Amino acid sequence: MSANPADGPARVEVVLVKAGRMKIRYPAELLGDDGTRVSVRAPWAGQGVRDFGFVRFEPGDVFTEHYWRDRWYSVKEVRTSGGALKGHYCDITRPAELSGGRLVVEDLDLDLWVSADGTDVRRLDEDEFAASGLLTTDPEAAAAAVAALDELDARAREDGIGTLLA
Template identity: 40%
Template sequence: MIPPSPSVGSTLQCIKRDHNGQEVWRYEGTVRDTSDAMVMIEAVFNRDDRDMGYVVFRRGDWLYEWFFRDRWYNIFELHDVDDQRIKGWYCNFTRPADWDEEQLWQDDLALDLFIYPDGRTLLLDLDEFAELPISVRDREEVEAARADLLAQVGARTAPFDRIKG
């Protein structure tokens, strides 16, 4: 049985865990959309500014974040705190998410994909992913998820329909 989903407008605790299921970060978001297989929240970046070399995350930047029970990734659409422009999409490769009415949790598998506003892509943390002690099945699922995301970017399906160019 699928647990109840959170209500639109409610606050959801988002728990990022490592590949072993250990909590590494927790933050809150406001539920904006939900179904049996997906939750979309709006959240604010609440850490100090971080220059990642390919994008700068600034305190107060806001994000739309999609989590899925049936996909091996999530999608974060990053908006600038000052002018609300889309800075890009940050996709974490993860085990499928799960949630109840108050919390959402997901195991991060280190590999990430950044999509620039013009559609260019950058695969991140490949070395870290290669060193994770995870199963062959997990690696195959991540590779299939990567192909799925790249196909969505190429086809400009939502939320990538706002790519310029």
């Protein structure tokens, strides 16, 4: 991470791990770290367009990502290149670890999508979570993951996901 403002914004490498293997890594601008929450910004790191049917992630999209050291999720605010909010993509993860300029996050398969206007709240990949075997191999982590998804789902339907990011 860059400590000197003259060197430009601080950078980190976001490393997403799934089932013990690196899924993706990408550079991001470090926006803040208060000791509990780490916030970064990065362009869409996927290859080409990813069309989920209810949202498209595409080159030019900007993700402002929020990771917690004490929570089992991350929240990614997704905007078009022009700044229009597409929505929030929430990953259920183990708590994040930032060390030596690397932000490492373990994806636990469960996800939640919340549209920009908050009317479309979707639980995603529950089948992948069930197939992952986490319920058997690490029941405590599985319970924490399900509780985190339930918490985010309830918050999205009541106050909105944005209340987490204030």
